[in-house]
Amino acid sequence: MTRRNSIPRRSFLKQSATAAGALFGAPLLLKAQTLGNAQKAAANSRMGIGFIGTGLIAKGHLKSFAGMRDLQAVAVCDVRDWKMQEAQDILAAKGATSVTRTPAYEEVLQNPDVDLVCIATPDHWHAAIAIAAMKAGKDVYVEKPMTLTIEEGKAVVAAEQKYGRILQVGSQQRSSAHFRIAANLVRNGFIGEVKEVYCKIGNFPPALENEPVIPVPEGFDYDRWLGPTPFYDYTEHRAKGQYSGGWRCYWDYGNRKFGDWGAHHFDIVQWALGRDDTGPVEFIPKGYEGTESHHYRYADGITVWRDKEAGQEHMIRFIGTEGEVHVSRGKLDTIPVDLKRHRFTGDEIQVYESKNHRQNFIDSIKSREPTICPASVGHRTGTICQLGGIAERLVRPLKWDPAAQQIIGDAEAASMQDRPRRAGYELPTV
Template sequence: MTPRKSIPRRSFLRQSAVAAGAILGAPMVLRSETLGNSQKAAANSRMGIGFIGTGLIAQGHLATFAGMRELQAIAVCDLWQQKMKDAKKLLAGKGATSVTSTPDYEELLQNPDVDLVCIATPDHWHAAVAIAAMKAGKDVYVEKPMTLTIEEGKAVLAAEQKYGRILQVGSQQRSSAHFRIAANLVRNGFIGEVKEVYCRLGEMPLPPEQEPVIPVPEGFDYDRWLGPTPYYGYSENRSKSKYGGGWRCYWDYGNRKFGDWGAHHYDIVQWALGRDDTGPVEFIPLGYEGATHHHYRYADGITVWRDKEPDHGHMIRFIGSEGEVHVSRGKLDTIPVDLKRHRFTDDDIQVYESKNHRQNFIDSVKSREPTICPASVGHRTGTICQLGAIAERLARPLLWDPAAQQIIGDTKAASMQDRPRRAGYELPTV
């Protein structure tokens, strides 16, 4: 990889906006007003935030966003009555004592005091809620992966562009110094030509066999929780909020480890390789013709391996012709060792710098400049996760055209770029 001159931040942001628009063949439109409700903004500089999904991953969002001086917690939404009560209690401890609650996200989006929303539902609800929020004039922080399917990703990106909203995907590793330094080292060619990348995703348990169907707990709208997915009788594990288990075990609601850790680590690979506006061209699942690991390849031959050893105790290992970069949450190592202490100058490429993922979202809402992980980035990373999942489910390789965003030569696989939706839960039109 040949080093290039650094890109000034303002130019980088402008180019990012253009690249985002290029994916769908249209320029990104950034509105001039700072907030969805500009009249309110003139009278009150604090922005109102609503929380849609208040379970496991949302706890950090509730506490952190509510503690920001720029924000005022307005409303919470969840299909579990108890989770809403717990969320209101948490927010009250942060000084937000007038928070409303509703199990209906559409009702929350109609509230004129809500300027932005934090979406922390299971993956199968991300796209519908995000699109509806942007149509309603709200800016959006949505947990990773941004969507469940490739076609949903295209729709969310189209909504971001059409309505001129700010969107941040919760791929917070981009706001970590260790991952940012790793990306800069790789981008500048300090390890030579990248040949391979190892990513540690880990294993996800299979759903329990023959789960007993039991009555739906009181205070939980299970049918709406299922939403667009097929109907199954209620079982305790299916809707459980649990890292490494619960609903994440099921293909219906996510893409298992691809949509879990893959959404984090493959995102960093895209960033470090400078490919946020494109993607790989081939996906090979574990076991196919003796493949010992799931892997995918870019057009130039760079191969990304899932769970391949040795990873030297790191989540991601970049292997170059002249060295290596190893990076995880909280640590960074390089070969040669001194490389990690490189002091970057104006002559080096330096990627978008964010030191706080949630604050970056709020800063972007105010400036109307793209976040570090807008819909264009979330969509491309999500596409890799979704294609990996399709290859695994079909147990055969896939060929992908990243320009046309289409699976090549496999009708069945191509049909899985989207999923059927239950009547009454159609994706909002853009």
């Protein structure tokens, strides 16, 4: 089996910054223009960060990014006034007391003190804001899944390449030691030839029907929250931020569980199989001709199953001809059991190592080297989620050409690679 050396992780700039910090006994804070950003330095030679979308997952970003010595919180943006206030309170507790607020993300991107943005809106807003941010010269941390549709994903990749920006998708499992070790074990062939992978994704309840229409809460720009999606009268559940449901139950704003846990676990499958620049070729939905579990296949026959095994203990189970790797957040098991204690050597494959997903983003801004999950990677994983959603909605298999990035032989399905957008909310041109 062919082996290759580990991926280089440091650039000259990063090494120099570390060495200089050690020499003078303090961290070196690089000015924004040194990092290739818009011809100016952030206040106090720190990079200015703007937070766009300040709901559930954003609270962790607010606390973590605001606690980094290299960053200074500059702005918060949300279509709900009370969410912006909560965000300002979190940042104030971290010492950031001069943070501006606005419901318009465009104002954040126009702010010359903002060097990078953290996008934590619902999925249907990710692509437009990420593209606009990169056009404005900002680096981008965007929550997973990176986009709502396949065509949006292509556009974000094109923007990352055209504008030379750094982008990190919030697929933070790649920055976990357990998932990294699992990927290394699979990549190096320690469980033989991989035949199947089981992923535990779970289910959302159906979107609520006939929910009572109620007045839009004061301080909530609901029309802007809907953005490019079809207009519906306001109901509480539709726009609710909730990990167990809310807007995540509606196809208009996400890809249900495919775009939820699928975006995490299918990403690790891609990584472990070495498929970050390609994808599966066939998607078969649950219910088609009696199929009990949704699954997809790669060209070499490897099959990835969704929720196939009732009571599956681990989030992901890699099944090979000579063993298995089982991995979850905070836990790794193998067959044979001693395999998980393998010590990797320099001549074995070792995937990109990141120990902190947000810090990896900041380090990449400084070095101008790719993050552990750049747009190209986020797009390929997102594509799997989106194709799974299309197959589920049509209740029929899909053939996919990962090189052409096109659904084959099904015009209706191919039309669903993108979605119509409401007037006034067009996707920014790249």
